[in-house]
Structures are given as C-alpha cells and as structure tokens.
Amino acid sequence: MRDYIFAYGEYHTGKLHPASLEILTPLREIADKLQKRLILFMLVDDSERLKEVRELEKALCDEIWYLENRELKDFKDDLFGKVIVNLIKETNPYGVFFPATLQGMALAPRVAGELEVGLCAHVNSFEIEGETLYMLRPSYGDNIIAKLYSTTFPIMATLSLNAFPIRENTKKPELKKIKLKEPLNLVSKLRVRSIKPVKREPNKLAVAKVILAGGLGLKTKENFEKLKILAEILEAEIGVTRPLCYAGWAEEDHMIGVSGVTVRPKLYIGFGISGAIQHTIGMENSEFIIAVNIDKEAPLVKMSHVALIVDAEKLLDALLRQLKEGTN
Amino acid sequence: MLVKYSLTEEQSLLVELIKRIGEEYIAPFALEWDEKESFDNRPIRALADADLFGIIVPKEYGGLGMGVFEMCLAVEWLSYYCAGVSTTYAASFLGAYPLILFGNEKQKEKYLPDIARGKKLCAFALTEPQAGSDAFGIKTTARKEGDYYVLNGVKQWITNGGLADINIVIALTDPAKGPRGASAFIVEKGDPGFSAGKKEKKLGLRSSVTTDLIFNDCKIPADRLLSREGMGFMVALKTLDYARCGAGAQALGVAQAALEVSIKHAKKRIQFGQPVYNFQAVSHTFAEMTMRLEASRALVYQVAKFIDAGAKDFSGASAMAKCFATDQAMWICERAIQMMGGYGYMRDYPVQKFFRDVKCLQIYEGTNEIQKNVIARELSKVYK
Amino acid sequence: MRIIVSIKGVPKLETVKVDPETHTLRRESAELMLNPFDRSALEIAARLKEKYHAEVIAISMGPPNVIPLLREAYSICADRIILLSDRAFAGADTLATSRVLAQAIKKLAPFDLVLMGLKSADGETAQVPPETAALLGIPSITNVKDLFFEDKKIIALRETEYGLEELEAEPPIVASLYPKLDYFRPPSFKRLLEVKNRELEIWSAKDLELSIEKLGLSGSPTRVSGVFEKKFADKGEIWEGEPEELAKRLITLLKEKGFLKA
Numbered sequence: 001m002r003d004y005i006f007a008y009g010e011y012h013t014g015k016l017h018p019a020s021l022e023i024l025t026p027l028r029e030i031a032d033k034l035q036k037r038l039i040l041f042m043l044v045d046d047s048e049r050l051k052e053v054r055e056l057e058k059a060l061c062d063e064i065w066y067l068e069n070r071e072l073k074d075f076k077d078d079l080f081g082k083v084i085v086n087l088i089k090e091t092n093p094y095g096v097f098f099p100a101t102l103q104g105m106a107l108a109p110r111v112a113g114e115l116e117v118g119l120c121a122h123v124n125s126f127e128i129e130g131e132t133l134y135m136l137r138p139s140y141g142d143n144i145i146a147k148l149y150s151t152t153f154p155i156m157a158t159l160s161l162n163a164f165p166i167r168e169n170t171k172k173p174e175l176k177k178i179k180l181k182e183p184l185n186l187v188s189k190l191r192v193r194s195i196k197p198v199k200r201e202p203n204k205l206a207v208a209k210v211i212l213a214g215g216l217g218l219k220t221k222e223n224f225e226k227l228k229i230l231a232e233i234l235e236a237e238i239g240v241t242r243p244l245c246y247a248g249w250a251e252e253d254h255m256i257g258v259s260g261v262t263v264r265p266k267l268y269i270g271f272g273i274s275g276a277i278q279h280t281i282g283m284e285n286s287e288f289i290i291a292v293n294i295d296k297e298a299p300l301v302k303m304s305h306v307a308l309i310v311d312a313e314k315l316l317d318a319l320l321r322q323l324k325e326g327t328n
Numbered sequence: 329m330l331v332k333y334s335l336t337e338e339q340s341l342l343v344e345l346i347k348r349i350g351e352e353y354i355a356p357f358a359l360e361w362d363e364k365e366s367f368d369n370r371p372i373r374a375l376a377d378a379d380l381f382g383i384i385v386p387k388e389y390g391g392l393g394m395g396v397f398e399m400c401l402a403v404e405w406l407s408y409y410c411a412g413v414s415t416t417y418a419a420s421f422l423g424a425y426p427l428i429l430f431g432n433e434k435q436k437e438k439y440l441p442d443i444a445r446g447k448k449l450c451a452f453a454l455t456e457p458q459a460g461s462d463a464f465g466i467k468t469t470a471r472k473e474g475d476y477y478v479l480n481g482v483k484q485w486i487t488n489g490g491l492a493d494i495n496i497v498i499a500l501t502d503p504a505k506g507p508r509g510a511s512a513f514i515v516e517k518g519d520p521g522f523s524a525g526k527k528e529k530k531l532g533l534r535s536s537v538t539t540d541l542i543f544n545d546c547k548i549p550a551d552r553l554l555s556r557e558g559m560g561f562m563v564a565l566k567t568l569d570y571a572r573c574g575a576g577a578q579a580l581g582v583a584q585a586a587l588e589v590s591i592k593h594a595k596k597r598i599q600f601g602q603p604v605y606n607f608q609a610v611s612h613t614f615a616e617m618t619m620r621l622e623a624s625r626a627l628v629y630q631v632a633k634f635i636d637a638g639a640k641d642f643s644g645a646s647a648m649a650k651c652f653a654t655d656q657a658m659w660i661c662e663r664a665i666q667m668m669g670g671y672g673y674m675r676d677y678p679v680q681k682f683f684r685d686v687k688c689l690q691i692y693e694g695t696n697e698i699q700k701n702v703i704a705r706e707l708s709k710v711y712k
Numbered sequence: 713m714r715i716i717v718s719i720k721g722v723p724k725l726e727t728v729k730v731d732p733e734t735h736t737l738r739r740e741s742a743e744l745m746l747n748p749f750d751r752s753a754l755e756i757a758a759r760l761k762e763k764y765h766a767e768v769i770a771i772s773m774g775p776p777n778v779i780p781l782l783r784e785a786y787s788i789c790a791d792r793i794i795l796l797s798d799r800a801f802a803g804a805d806t807l808a809t810s811r812v813l814a815q816a817i818k819k820l821a822p823f824d825l826v827l828m829g830l831k832s833a834d835g836e837t838a839q840v841p842p843e844t845a846a847l848l849g850i851p852s853i854t855n856v857k858d859l860f861f862e863d864k865k866i867i868a869l870r871e872t873e874y875g876l877e878e879l880e881a882e883p884p885i886v887a888s889l890y891p892k893l894d895y896f897r898p899p900s901f902k903r904l905l906e907v908k909n910r911e912l913e914i915w916s917a918k919d920l921e922l923s924i925e926k927l928g929l930s931g932s933p934t935r936v937s938g939v940f941e942k943k944f945a946d947k948g949e950i951w952e953g954e955p956e957e958l959a960k961r962l963i964t965l966l967k968e969k970g971f972l973k974a
Contacts, residue, residue: 012874075872077842078851102873106854109839113810113846118933121806121837134937144939152933189851189882193867197875210971221356222676234971246748246833248356259836267971288969289948290962296950305948306965308958318959326963341904349898370895377897392901 002094002153005031007061009042010103014049016056018166019099024060025164026126027097033128036094041065043080045073047177056175058168064175071186075103079188081110086180088115088154095155108158118150122258124163124281138258138277162206162262203253203261205237211265213239213256217272217293217312224249226316227271233323239263241279257282272312275300331622333629339401346402349374350409358410361535362681368535371413376446384421384428389440395636396570400577400628407581411685412535414581418574419487423450425567426496426512430555435514439494451492453483453541454564461698463564464507468543470499475550477513479543489539490524493517498560510560514552521546532684568694569643570635572650575693576628579657579686583621586682590664593671613667617660624653644706651699654689661686713766714823717757718813719750719785721778722834746781749829752889755896756859757827758789764861767791769820773801773812779912786907787899798917803929810843812927815920817848824883825866830855830891838888845886852886853879859887
C-alpha cells in the first residue's frame, strides 16, 4: 500500500517535456525520505519511439512505466484522465504529481476530481514533518507563502515550471510496459482534428543572463517602451509583473512569477516593481538584484543588492540620455 | 469639479458606463491614434454593444428614448478621453436627428432600430467646397426621374464619410427656388454613383474620419426623400439646433481633461524649490480656467435641459452653448499648455492634442462667427 | 441550446485580508471584482448567444457581495443569474467548490456547454473547470481560444504547447477559456437598467441537496497548515539622490560588473 510516488511524464510525438524531468528532483528526495519507489509514468502510442528518448536513461526515478495504446496518440483530457484514475485505483500510490504545464494542469484536476482527492497547484517546495508531506506555494495578496497538506491519498499536486533544476540519475531506470488489470474502454468524447504547429521560440526569459523587469511603477506604456530601448543597449530580455501583463503591455511569456516564468539571470533590474510575492518567487534566485523604486520599504528593495530610491521614469530618462551621450 | 450636479440614477449609470468604456477602449490608445491619424473601430463597437448609439432614438424604435441632456453627458465624457472618438459618435447623431425629427413611419422603422443598436453609423452632409458658412450656396442637385432621384455634386469635410451606412444629404431639387428648393435625402452606403473621397489630413480630431462625398449620377429611390421637397434647409437647421449642444459638450470634456492633466502637473512640477502651483500666477490661472469651464458646463447643461423641456425656439440658446463652451475650451487648452511649459508642447503628453482637437469645435457645426449671427438674430427678435 | 457560465468574484488586491485562524482569504470583507479571466467566458457566451440564440445562465458561488458581478454578467449576456451562496460553502478548496458548481449545473440540465475562465486571478490554480467536469462525468477542454457548433458537435480551438489544436466534442462539455480575445464587449446600458429590477435566484446547500461534510472547509481535502511571510534581510546598499547622479552611478556599476561595455 502506498509504495509508489508517481510523476507524470508528458510525452508528445517522440519527445518528453523537460518539466517532467524537473519534478523528479524534489520527488526523489521525498521518495528517499519516505522510502517509496519513484515512478515516471507515461501514456504513449508509439513505444518504439519512446525507447529512443535519451533523457529517459538518466531520469532520476526508480522505474519508468508506460501504457501503450493507439488511442493515446493525442492528448484527450477525458480519456487520459480515465486511464490515470484506473492506474491509481489499481496501484494505490502515495502521491501523484504533475508538472504545471498546460497539459498537466488540464489533467491533474480531472484525476483529482474523479477520485475526489485534494490537489495543490503550483507547488514550488516541499517539507516533510514526521509522516506529513507539506507543499508550499505563494499565496495571493500579501507577501505570504502558504503551507498546505492533503487529507486524502494519493497526495496530488502540480509543480511549478523551472522551479527545480533537472538532476541526472547515476543508473538507468528500468523501462516497463504496464497493463491495467481492468480492461478499459478507451473511448474519448473528444477527437483531435488537427494540430497546427506554432513556431514557438523557446522562452528566452528563462535562460536570459540579464533581465530588465517593469512593474506598475513605470506608470505609462511610453515608459515601458523606454525600458525596451534600455534592454536593447544592455542586450537584456524584458520581464514584467502580472498587472503589466494583464494590462496588455507584454505577452504572457514575459511574465515573471507564479503562473509565469521562473528566472535565474546574472543581473536582474526591477523598474517600478514593489515585489509582490507572485513576482519575487520567480526571480529570487537572480545572482545580482537591483531595485528601482520610490518606496524604500518595498519588498524588492529589501531583497536587492543595490536599491535606487528614485522614480523609475526619471531614472530611465537619465540613463537613456547619458548612454546616448556616451556613445556620441 | 467644484460644481456638482445631481444626476438621476440612470444618468449616473450612463456617465459611469461611458467612463468605463473610455478607460478600457480609448485612454490607452488615444495618443497613438492621434499620432498615426488612424481610425479604430473598437471603441465604436464598444459603444454600439453598450447600446449607447440609441440614446436619442425613441424607445419604440429600440432606442433609449433619452434627451439632449443625456446625449450631452455621453458626449462630454467620451470627449474627456478622446474628442476624435466623440466626433465619430456625435456625428452619427447629426445623421440620426433628421430621421428622428422628420422621418416618416416607414423610414423610421427601416433605419432607427439599426442606428439604435449601433449596427449602422450615420453622417450628415451639408457643407460643399463653395458652401461653408454660406450654406445656402450649395450646388449639389437632386433631379427627379420617375420613381428615383438622381444626385450630382460633391459634399466636403464630411465626418464619418465612407464609414457611415446612412448619409443625410442636402441637395437642390429646384435650383431656381434657391434655398427653398433644397431637400434632404437618405443615401445609403453602396448606392450606385455614391462614393467617398480620400481621407482628409487634419490638425486634430485625428482618430475620426473626414472625407468628401461624391455623387455622380447617384440614383436613389424616391422614398429616400426626407419630409417634403423644399424642406432641406428646415431639416438641416433644426438638426443643427439639436446637435450644437453636443459640440458644446465635447468642449466640456476636452477642457476638463486639459484642466486635470495640467493641474496635476503643476502640483508635481518643482521649480525654485517648490511645486509651480504655489506661484500665484499659476494658481490664479487654474482658478480662471475652472471658472470658465464651470460657467460653460452650466450653460450647456441648462440649454440641453431647456430643449428637453419642450422648448420651441432654441436656436439662440443652443448657439450660445456651442459658441461659449468651445471658445472657453480653446482658451483653457491653450492655458493648460502654458501651465505645463515645455511638457505641454511635447507630443508625449496629451495637452497638445486637446489643444489641436478643441480648435475644430470652434469651426465645425457652424463656425462660432455664424453662432453669433444666430444669437444676434434671435436677440433682435426678442428686443424689437 | 443552453450555455452555463460560471463566474467568480476575486478580491481587489489592495483589499485582501487573510483569516488568522483558517488562513483562507476573507472574501466577505474584501471588495470584489469580476475575475478578469471570466471575461472571455462571458464574451464567448455572448457571441454564441448572438449566433445560435442560445440561452445563457450565469452562476457564481460566493458571498452576497458577488451579486453585482452576476448583474454584470446579466448586462453582458446572461438571461438568468443564480447566486450559489451558503455559509457552509466558506473556505472551500477547488474540489469543494467544484462540488457545488457541478451540483448546480446538474440542476440546470439539459445544457450543452459550461464556460469558465481559464483560472482565477486569486487562486490561479486553473483546477475548477476540469474538476467540475470530472464530477459531472463530462469532458473538459482547457485554454480554449474559440468555440462554435457544427452539426450538433462542439468545435473548439485550443492553444497548446505543441500548436493550435482543433478538437471536436460531443456536448455537453466544460470549456475553460483562453484569457486573451481580440475584443470584449462592455455591459449593455439597457440591460444594466433592466437588471436593477430583476430578481436574483439564490441557491443554498439545501437547495442543491448537498451534505454539509462535503462542503466548505470541512469538505476540502487540501488544508492550509500555516502561512508565513517571506522576509528578506536588508543586506543591500541603498542609493538615494537625483536621477542624473543615480543614473551615472548605475552606469559605472554596470560597466564594472561587465554588463556594459566600458
């Protein structure tokens, strides 16, 4: 009973989503402490291609399980949910965890809903006290972290993206094909007609060396445009806080924080960002932090290496002018 | 606002909704539209979805059945965000009034419900290259041919030209009779021989569209005649009497915005070690600006309510509201720039836009000189 | 055709307070606004209503201060508005919330479509739409960009990491909507006037025939054991002064650290 910890491996046409490897890092520690077996499980339609996925050889888990069926070719929320629910019912795992990818966030709640068990979202660290597994996530509003636990089994959560570094296994985990005891009627009420591939640039923000981030303290979109000019000079990427993203100044892939991107640049400069936890959780591991804010008491000022107590707009104007003069 | 007006619940709700639309669909983009001289349909679509094109349309035709005062409130607060957008909006009323005031039952049923829902935009076409203030000098003709009228001529500087689905056009059916030979017609977008000219480049109101309307043997069914032949100028003048308050209301909105932007700046801008607002030359200017704005608002509101109360002769009153409010707004916007100094002159800041926008209000819908003629004429009727 | 839209009131950030005992948000005292993500659900519902003359029912679980938001839903597109409110609902996690929504939706059967925002701006879990669908035993599709009907089938366009997916589904389904649409309509003035005189339906736990232990805090399998503030040591330097001077110092620092070419 409850011998396993499951991690969902998001697999799509011969590729494993790297976030599935990220979540193995904290789960490995938990599995070791609680003496559970860590299983990376996948629903696939082409095991031949799966076997060629090199990353799996170094995945930080004890075993890799896959269920294979032609119907599992495209992700269908209801069908995938049903298969996982049955897998859980037959194997009684201690916990089931998903990366907070779009697919993970579509799937985990379907499973939790059907099993009527608890599910925590966007967990970015764990604590174990006695027998209890605590899951930590930033909370809305003030600068607070909520510490959660689940009263039901399996314990379920989705884990924040980029929150954990991928670590490699020293030995190759065993790849096992598994079958459900109870044969399932693998029929979905959904049918994928087509997927138009979108050429998506890999998110530059997550790997950027220098990030200039803007918040509401920039006041106007014109000032935000000035920040972009400065970013060009510094060869930096632009990050934003949630309100700016919702105001439509920047696309969501520029948003740093809880439901956005987690960043680790060498230099982070926050312009007019007070530092709500939704944002700081995504940038606190930056190597050097500079805050530009009129409020000396702002959380970002407190966590920065250098804080400039000045109006972000005025500083931007001065910076751009001086840099321009410098090149002339 | 130092003078507060008690509005009904409906009127407050109206103002609230306009402000909401202004904040969301206009404010973030107004400077960009001005800079690029581009028309954006989104605020117009939002006003349509909010039923706000139906303000003056009677309830039996799907409108809100409200009065000139409510129209003024809507136009005022829309102008606070962008006078270009409010020009597109108010010009549509200019085209709708003739239908409301002079349309027959069939015409009202055909056009008003779509106008009320914002599905069809209107325009009003009187001005011609040779006939501006001298409106009686129009040359566009409408010749009756069986069950049709055939229009020929050019209308100039028509707001919503090419955008409007419904165009009210004043043309001569009997050139021999002079002004008494003019008639009003409904010309629809797509009517044969009807087209819009190129978009004019303007000093201000740049998010609105102004073009010529060209009638080249434009053939329209005879039932597009509004009222009777010979009533053209009656239709035009009555329409302008109603709509002029709207131009005054536009002035209120722009002046309010100019006042707010410049006063906020003056209270923040430090020179000689203190906010410039502390200097009497500056604060007294704001006192003067506010007095002029509040006096304008009082006049515009009062005239609108006067019309709504069922006044018969209000040409002079509405001319005063338009002329006074727009002249004051021009002065207020000019002072707003001066109070902001160099900032006021820069295109990164909005007051220069207010200044350019407000200039047109002294010119269109009858120049302020013509308004004074109207006031003087009405005055001499009273003091014989 | 019947469409159910579930909306949520989220606290305005500056007015949020946390209950010291339960550590959940005190929604009763906070000023609420419509969850910004729900605008997509209302806009798509309005478009479907125009296209297919669908009946739109808006529901919301929350304290009575969500009533203005239901009225807003009415002024945008809803024909009927129902508040799901009971003291027993307080402190619900996503599962306990989904139970209430699923039960209310069941009572409104037959329906073709349930629309919700992708997530809420406060919790940001994005869990309620799929959990509700799972409890109803119907499919869910998340992150839907557009949706229409074709021969009694629902066609949904979903944004995924692998591309834009076109899905076909047999109704009924629950769809959560992608937050960005090209246009969101404002409320209709006429309907704003109308809704003032309209009676609001309120359903309690009893109306929904739900047993208390499945609801609210006691029915929530996820528990908050505590909240703690993130504290940062004031280890950094504070620079104060005129913008020009600070800009100069910053440029020097950036050059020293090699982020700017000297």
